Amino acid sequence: MHKNLSEILITKEQIEKKVKELAFNITRDYQGKDIFFIGVLKGSFLFISELVKNIKLETNIDFMMISSYEGRQSSGMVRILLDLKQPIDGKDVIIVEDIVDTGLTINYLMKTLKTRKPRSIEVCTLLNKPSCRKINVNLKYIGFNIPDKFVVGYGLDYKEYYRNLPYIGVLRDEAI
Numbered sequence: 001m002h003k004n005l006s007e008i009l010i011t012k013e014q015i016e017k018k019v020k021e022l023a024f025n026i027t028r029d030y031q032g033k034d035i036f037f038i039g040v041l042k043g044s045f046l047f048i049s050e051l052v053k054n055i056k057l058e059t060n061i062d063f064m065m066i067s068s069y070e071g072r073q074s075s076g077m078v079r080i081l082l083d084l085k086q087p088i089d090g091k092d093v094i095i096v097e098d099i100v101d102t103g104l105t106i107n108y109l110m111k112t113l114k115t116r117k118p119r120s121i122e123v124c125t126l127l128n129k130p131s132c133r134k135i136n137v138n139l140k141y142i143g144f145n146i147p148d149k150f151v152v153g154y155g156l157d158y159k160e161y162y163r164n165l166p167y168i169g170v171l172r173d174e175a176i
């Protein structure tokens with residue numbers, strides 16, 4: 001375990017098993033359709049790559065980058081830093097997120113993308129912190145519900161570090 005962590009919350013093996021399960025459920029639910037995956041950078045880069053490898057349907061994959069957090073506090077401000085390269089009108093879209101915390105980021109993204117008239121739009125998030133929610137959002141696919149702790153690893157960062165860890169861990173207070 002990395003020295004700046006107090007515990008491993010979710011192991012590499014647990015993540016791999018869960019991602020396969022999510023991909024299985026998505027494949028089942030989208031039979032007969034092509035899926036347009038949108039990865040929200042940077043946090044979802046490992047999750048989306050593992051997820052799409054296990055999808056047994058035709059897929060498009062595109063990315064967006066949005067600013068949400070600076071450090072540990074949600075500012076409530078969301079800005080598109082990188083937009084999609086392709087239109088999504090008439091597409092069945094799944095937004096792939098690393099974590100939904102207050103819900104402000106995903107709520108803003110959903111609202112923005114709905115104006116582009118996709119046929120359907122759903123969210124697949126690896127992690128969910130339900131106790132931190134400030135706005136109600138509908139999350140169709142959730143990997144793990146976790147307590148209100150600041151976590152890093154498997155794509156999630158603290159000040160751009162720890163994204164490469166193959167597991168999800170809780171950052172020590174002293175490391176913040």
Ligand code: IMP
Pocket residue numbers: 043068069074097098099100101102103104105106149150151152156157158
């Ligand atoms: P929300 O707008 O509060 O739902 O925040 C979502 C974004 O905040 C995520 O995409 C992450 O980038 C970041 N975030 C929220 N909680 C954590 C955490 O525990 N660790 C790392 N990043 C987090």
Ligand code: MG
Pocket residue numbers: 043069157
């Ligand atoms: Mg982040």
